[in-house]
Amino acid sequence: MSEPSLAIRKFSDLANPTRFLALVATVWPWLAGLTLCLFAVGLYLSFTTVGDYQQGETVRIMYVHVPAAWLSMMCYTVMALSALGTLVWRHPLADVSAKAAAPIGACFTLVALITGSLWGKPMWGTWWVWDARLTSVFVLFLMYLGLIALNRAMDEPTRAAKVSAVLILVGFVNIPIIKFSVEWWNTLHQPASVIRMDGPTISGEFLRPLLVMAVAFTLLFFTLHILAMRNEILRRRIAVLRRHAARSAGGAA
Amino acid sequence: MIALLARDLKLSVRAGGGALIGVLFFMTVVAVIPFGVGPDLNLLSRIGPAILWIGALLASLLGLDRLFQAEREDGSLDLLLMQETPLVLTVFVKCVAHWVATGLPLVIASPLLGLFMNMDEVAIGATTLTLLAGTPAITFIGAAGAAIAVALPRGGLLVSILVLPLAIPVLIFGVSAVYAAIQDPAPFLPPFLILIAINLFFAVLGPVAAAAALRLSSD
Amino acid sequence: MRLVAEGLSAKRGEDLIFQDISFEIPRGEALVVKGPNGSGKSTLLRVLAGLLPAETGTAKLVAAAQPVERLGEACHYLGHRNAMKRELTVDENLVFWKAFFGDFSGGAGISVDEAVESVGLRGIVHLPFGYLSAGQQRRMAMAKLLVAWRPVWILDEPTAALDASAEAMFAGLVTTHLARGGIAIAATHQPLGLEGVRELRMTGFAGVGEAVW
Numbered sequence: 001m002s003e004p005s006l007a008i009r010k011f012s013d014l015a016n017p018t019r020f021l022a023l024v025a026t027v028w029p030w031l032a033g034l035t036l037c038l039f040a041v042g043l044y045l046s047f048t049t050v051g052d053y054q055q056g057e058t059v060r061i062m063y064v065h066v067p068a069a070w071l072s073m074m075c076y077t078v079m080a081l082s083a084l085g086t087l088v089w090r091h092p093l094a095d096v097s098a099k100a101a102a103p104i105g106a107c108f109t110l111v112a113l114i115t116g117s118l119w120g121k122p123m124w125g126t127w128w129v130w131d132a133r134l135t136s137v138f139v140l141f142l143m144y145l146g147l148i149a150l151n152r153a154m155d156e157p158t159r160a161a162k163v164s165a166v167l168i169l170v171g172f173v174n175i176p177i178i179k180f181s182v183e184w185w186n187t188l189h190q191p192a193s194v195i196r197m198d199g200p201t202i203s204g205e206f207l208r209p210l211l212v213m214a215v216a217f218t219l220l221f222f223t224l225h226i227l228a229m230r231n232e233i234l235r236r237r238i239a240v241l242r243r244h245a246a247r248s249a250g251g252a253a
Numbered sequence: 254m255i256a257l258l259a260r261d262l263k264l265s266v267r268a269g270g271g272a273l274i275g276v277l278f279f280m281t282v283v284a285v286i287p288f289g290v291g292p293d294l295n296l297l298s299r300i301g302p303a304i305l306w307i308g309a310l311l312a313s314l315l316g317l318d319r320l321f322q323a324e325r326e327d328g329s330l331d332l333l334l335m336q337e338t339p340l341v342l343t344v345f346v347k348c349v350a351h352w353v354a355t356g357l358p359l360v361i362a363s364p365l366l367g368l369f370m371n372m373d374e375v376a377i378g379a380t381t382l383t384l385l386a387g388t389p390a391i392t393f394i395g396a397a398g399a400a401i402a403v404a405l406p407r408g409g410l411l412v413s414i415l416v417l418p419l420a421i422p423v424l425i426f427g428v429s430a431v432y433a434a435i436q437d438p439a440p441f442l443p444p445f446l447i448l449i450a451i452n453l454f455f456a457v458l459g460p461v462a463a464a465a466a467l468r469l470s471s472d
Numbered sequence: 473m474r475l476v477a478e479g480l481s482a483k484r485g486e487d488l489i490f491q492d493i494s495f496e497i498p499r500g501e502a503l504v505v506k507g508p509n510g511s512g513k514s515t516l517l518r519v520l521a522g523l524l525p526a527e528t529g530t531a532k533l534v535a536a537a538q539p540v541e542r543l544g545e546a547c548h549y550l551g552h553r554n555a556m557k558r559e560l561t562v563d564e565n566l567v568f569w570k571a572f573f574g575d576f577s578g579g580a581g582i583s584v585d586e587a588v589e590s591v592g593l594r595g596i597v598h599l600p601f602g603y604l605s606a607g608q609q610r611r612m613a614m615a616k617l618l619v620a621w622r623p624v625w626i627l628d629e630p631t632a633a634l635d636a637s638a639e640a641m642f643a644g645l646v647t648t649h650l651a652r653g654g655i656a657i658a659a660t661h662q663p664l665g666l667e668g669v670r671e672l673r674m675t676g677f678a679g680v681g682e683a684v685w
Contacts, residue, residue, distance in 0.1 A: 170397050
């Protein structure tokens with residue numbers, strides 16, 4: 001009920017939807033262009049580096065798989081920050097941001113799962129292994145789908161946003177616990193880790209294309225995200241216009 | 254607060270209360286497993302603890318959606334929200350009542366079902382103990398899901414979908430504690446203590462999130 | 473003690489339901505909120521009870537017997553639904569609410585038996601609430617207002633589904649409450665049968681919210 005403080009006012013003004021739309025209009029072609037360039041470079045590098053002598057050509061899947069997995073987590077972090085924005089500063093753009101990010105995050109997670117599975121077939125000889133990493137990504141995927149389902153089940157956008165924000169934060173707090181428990185579970189049942197992906201085992205040759213692809217994927221996410229936010233804002237504007245039309249037609253007021 | 258606890262317990266045993274439905278569901282789920290995997294007693298005794306845990310997990314999710322929805326439908330939720338008593342505490346007490354009415358019967362029924370699964374005494378004891386320590390956690394985190402879906406017409410199914418991924422750690426540590434008790438090399442205490450830690454953590458997180466969701470979704 | 477509301481406005485979804493509503497009610501007086509269906513009476517009452525956030529403005533209790541953080545703590549809210557459990561007996565329902573509410577300082581609630589007596593339904597407290605007729609259920613919901621002391625009563629269509637004698641009984645309850653130094657706010661179509669009350673007229677739909685969009 002209290003008046004927002006000056007600092008928050010300023011922040012609100014800066015991020016008001018109309019200005020945000022103008023910003024998106026100028027920024028997105030550049031962002032999209034940059035993303036395309038990086039993808040071109042990244043894909044070129046991915047296909048020109050020599051294959052790993054153990055894994056052969058299949059190692060190239062990594063250049064899609066790892067960035068997608070990284071984004072599946074970053075996207076949830078973006079959603080958690082947006083959820084904080086919704087609950088603490090009650091900023092309408094934060095609602096839009098969280099809602100727009102969920103399907104994108106789900107897509108990246110799905111890409112990570114599919115590429116992981118494709119990679120697993122030649123490596124492990126099976127499409128799916130209950131490996132700790134894959135399993136936690138799968139759980140993350142389920143959480144994304146749950147969030148999307150919740151958002152779709154509520155008809156009133158502002159309330160849906162607030163309630164989803166609570167769920168997003170609960171999920172965010174839980175992700176480390178889930179990750180930890182899945183790893184515990186995995187060491188119990190399947191002691192030998194099949195592939196180690198952390199630092200020292202990756203040589204510089206693989207690292208370069210991987211980094212470029214990671215940046216390209218990140219930019220792709222931001223491009224998609226701001227465009228999805230723009231669509232959501234426009235959708236809400238249309239809803240408001242329709243309400244106006246309905247009210248004025250009745251002659252009430 | 255005692256009054257709220259007593260009221261919720263009374264409600265759960267009166268007509269329309271869900272206390273026994275949960276146990277019935279639990280028993281039915283466990284009873285159909287042998288039809289699926291075959292009556293091999295060795296196999297059953299090996300997978301028994303896991304089956305009991307999964308059955309208990311599903312059964313404790315069963316009645317959760319009514320936790321706040323029933324209060325909302327008759328207008329009581331408004332009055333609970335208005336009081337000076339912190340809402341978190343009110344939610345916590347409701348969770349405790351719900352667990353006593355639906356979770357505790359599951360724990361009590363589990364030794365009997367353990368016999369059906371051809372489990373030995375140690376396994377039965379360990380399963381009962383871990384269920385006792387783990388099912389409150391499911392109720393607490395489930396309360397957050399129930400509060401989030403309180404205003405939805407078909408909230409029941411959604412509550413399960415939202416809560417199950419969050420309940421995975423409880424399942425993992427519950428089951429691994431049981432297996433640690435029956436298989437020699439692994440120690441029982443570490444997973445069991447982690448299970449209790451998760452329980453305590455959810456006892457805070459669940460009511461806090463549920464209270465926030467209830468306030469935000471009142472209309 | 474006074475109830476002061478300043479510049480209240482509230483939204484439901486994207487619709488601005490009312491705008492810039494201010495009033496002040498001193499102790500011992502009642503405010504009747506009038507207006508056609510959908511004019512925002514219920515929304516106003518829910519904002520006062522703290523069940524809906526106000527878009528702008530504040531409502532507070534000035535010089536109350538104990539400091540109140542939220543106005544809702546000092547209020548009884550009688551909404552469209554009775555907030556009683558059908559499976560429990562009337563007595564169990566009322567005993568629960570009496571214990572759960574507790575008294576606000578500056579007054580004390582009467583016992584369950586006396587409260588049931590005041591709404592004129594003695595002798596059926598042992599029945600499950602679900603067995604009562606709609607009118608009896610509403611009266612029992614009113615008895616709930618009496619078992620714990622709250623200085624402010626917020627009443628949403630309190631006498632809908634009641635006959636004339638019950639209306640008179642209810643007017644009596646409100647009058648007694650005001651005489652004890654309470655405050656009442658009621659949204660209603662019917663005259664409540666109260667003497668010399670203030671009136672607030674709600675005109676209705678205030679426009680689609682000043683769009684952030």
